[in-house]
Amino acid sequence: MLAFVHAETxxxxxxxxxxxxxxxxxxxxxxxxxxxxxxxxxxxxxxEWGIDAIYSASQKCLSCTPGLxxxxxxxxxxxxxxxxxxxxxxxxxxxxxxxxYWGSTTRTYHHTAPINGLFALHExxxxxxxxxxxxxxxxxxxxxxxxxxGIEAMGLKFLVREDARLPQMxxxxxxxxxxxxxxxxxxxxxxxxxxxxxxxPLAGKIWRFxxxxxxxxxxxxxxxxxxxxxxxxxxxxxxxxxxxxxxxxRSYALQHARAARQAREQRVAAA
Amino acid sequence: MLAFVHAETxxxxxxxxxxxxxxxxxxxxxxxxxxxxxxxxxxxxxxEWGIDAIYSASQKCLSCTPGLxxxxxxxxxxxxxxxxxxxxxxxxxxxxxxxxYWGSTTRTYHHTAPINGLFALHExxxxxxxxxxxxxxxxxxxxxxxxxxGIEAMGLKFLVREDARLPQMxxxxxxxxxxxxxxxxxxxxxxxxxxxxxxxPLAGKIWRFxxxxxxxxxxxxxxxxxxxxxxxxxxxxxxxxxxxxxxxxRSYALQHARAARQAREQRVAAA
Numbered sequence: 296m297l298a299f300v301h302a303e304t305x306x307x308x309x310x311x312x313x314x315x316x317x318x319x320x321x322x323x324x325x326x327x328x329x330x331x332x333x334x335x336x337x338x339x340x341x342x343e344w345g346i347d348a349i350y351s352a353s354q355k356c357l358s359c360t361p362g363l364x365x366x367x368x369x370x371x372x373x374x375x376x377x378x379x380x381x382x383x384x385x386x387x388x389x390x391x392x393x394x395x396y397w398g399s400t401t402r403t404y405h406h407t408a409p410i411n412g413l414f415a416l417h418e419x420x421x422x423x424x425x426x427x428x429x430x431x432x433x434x435x436x437x438x439x440x441x442x443x444x445g446i447e448a449m450g451l452k453f454l455v456r457e458d459a460r461l462p463q464m465x466x467x468x469x470x471x472x473x474x475x476x477x478x479x480x481x482x483x484x485x486x487x488x489x490x491x492x493x494x495x496p497l498a499g500k501i502w503r504f505x506x507x508x509x510x511x512x513x514x515x516x517x518x519x520x521x522x523x524x525x526x527x528x529x530x531x532x533x534x535x536x537x538x539x540x541x542x543x544x545r546s547y548a549l550q551h552a553r554a555a556r557q558a559r560e561q562r563v564a565a566a
Numbered sequence: 567m568l569a570f571v572h573a574e575t576x577x578x579x580x581x582x583x584x585x586x587x588x589x590x591x592x593x594x595x596x597x598x599x600x601x602x603x604x605x606x607x608x609x610x611x612x613x614e615w616g617i618d619a620i621y622s623a624s625q626k627c628l629s630c631t632p633g634l635x636x637x638x639x640x641x642x643x644x645x646x647x648x649x650x651x652x653x654x655x656x657x658x659x660x661x662x663x664x665x666x667y668w669g670s671t672t673r674t675y676h677h678t679a680p681i682n683g684l685f686a687l688h689e690x691x692x693x694x695x696x697x698x699x700x701x702x703x704x705x706x707x708x709x710x711x712x713x714x715x716g717i718e719a720m721g722l723k724f725l726v727r728e729d730a731r732l733p734q735m736x737x738x739x740x741x742x743x744x745x746x747x748x749x750x751x752x753x754x755x756x757x758x759x760x761x762x763x764x765x766x767p768l769a770g771k772i773w774r775f776x777x778x779x780x781x782x783x784x785x786x787x788x789x790x791x792x793x794x795x796x797x798x799x800x801x802x803x804x805x806x807x808x809x810x811x812x813x814x815x816r817s818y819a820l821q822h823a824r825a826a827r828q829a830r831e832q833r834v835a836a837a
Contacts, residue, residue, distance in 0.1 A: 360683075361679065384656055385655055385656030410631075411633070412631075
């Protein structure tokens with residue numbers, strides 16, 4: 296069994312889930328994917344990539360209330376669960392019992408469902424369906440690119456190399472001369488902007504910026520860049536306030552021009 | 567270890583939690599109590615009775631959204647959890663990890679909390695505090711007695727003998743000549759009133775009437791009695807429509823008079 300996190304929020308890495316799944320299957324392993332932060336934010340093709348078991352969460356890129364974990368299992372996993380001999384220690388996560396909700400057999404009552412959360416998830420999925428999941432993926436990439444342009448214009452560096460970077464959560468090195476916790480406190484108290492701290496060996500060394508789901512929009516990119524620039528300049532760092540916003544604006548303009556050109560070329564090709 | 571359900575909703579029995587806990591302690595057992603349906607509806611005195619571990623639920627007599635389970639553990643249980651050697655199989659219910667939320671040690675992040683549910687529970691508990699938990703217990707008893715008077719006036723019989731009966735959930739024998747499922751369907755479609763079916767060996771034999779938390783109020787008692795009387799009379803049973811409501815009304819009046827007399831006697835004794 297190979298288990299991995301698709302979108303890793305403590306570091307900001309995106310795993311190559313397709314390649315990892317192929318490798319695992321080549322070695323006769325089943326794959327369990329943690330898609331907590333990727334669902335709705337990054338492409339994930341469960342059936343096409345042949346992922347055996349996958350779980351996510353309601354409160355990340357689905358922008359729903361926390362408390363639910365959407366899951367999907369292949370037939371192979373369902374068979375495995377059904378053939379299990381050892382008693383499951385957790386009643387809460389006893390899939391054998393939960394499976395009795397499905398299928399043509401008598402529907403067995405397992406537990407009182409958190410129905411308000413289910414209504415909220417239904418609405419969140421409707422919003423995603425209206426936008427289109429591919430457009431949601433593009434939106435996360437678009438705002439990440441603008442955010443990245445701004446961060447780099449301030450001379451800050453990302454933790455993760457570019458080709459493994461997660462668009463919806465950016466880990467950025469704390470620059471020399473900045474008081475890591477003080478900057479976060481000021482962003483929260485002055486700008487109502489909460490950014491994450493580093494965890495474990497990265498504690499005190501990085502900031503983590505989430506641009507997920509509903510919060511992934513231009514006004515938040517601009518607010519975050521201008522607030523961070525102000526706070527760092529106030530702390531005495533050599534930051535030109537406004538440079539990050541200008542860089543983000545250029546990124547949006549370039550992306551817009553590129554998309555318009557591609558649409559034109561597609562129209563010409565189709566004509 | 568002795569584990570038992572305090573308020574059993576499939577049958578409508580109330581366990582004598584105080585006596586069971588004393589007996590268990592006399593035999594050096596710890597006690598785990600399921601108080602899912604009793605919390606807020608029936609007296610339960612965790613510290614006074616010396617209950618070691620107890621859990622409840624948000625959606626029964628607390629009238630909150632489902633999805634949360636309030637728990638309480640004695641120091642004895644906390645020590646037991648801390649000294650546990652075997653690895654816990656369920657990450658979700660790993661109390662050793664969850665205990666790191668408490669105390670003077672570093673607060674460890676365990677999981678994303680269902681924060682909306684917590685706000686709802688907070689509000690539900692404020693409502694209960696405003697009413698007073700003792701008055702909530704009295705309210706459940708008062709409406710059960712009125713409901714019982716009405717049920718008996720229709721000639722229906724309770725499943726559980728009177729001294730073991732749970733006030734917030736009444737199990738009543740389906741009378742001869744009534745189509746159990748048809749009656750429930752009609753109550754739901756005509757009166758927007760959902761009552762429970764029997765489970766397991768009691769399937770088809772009893773109806774279960776819940777009068778819990780917010781729903782435990784006179785208009786629901788009266789609606790339920792009049793709807794049930796109508797539906798049973800329509801089905802051809804010898805039910806005098808209106809007799810149940812009259813009996814419930816007499817019960818309320820008697821209880822009101824008794825409470826007024828007791829208050830008067832207390833005033834006299836105090837004077």
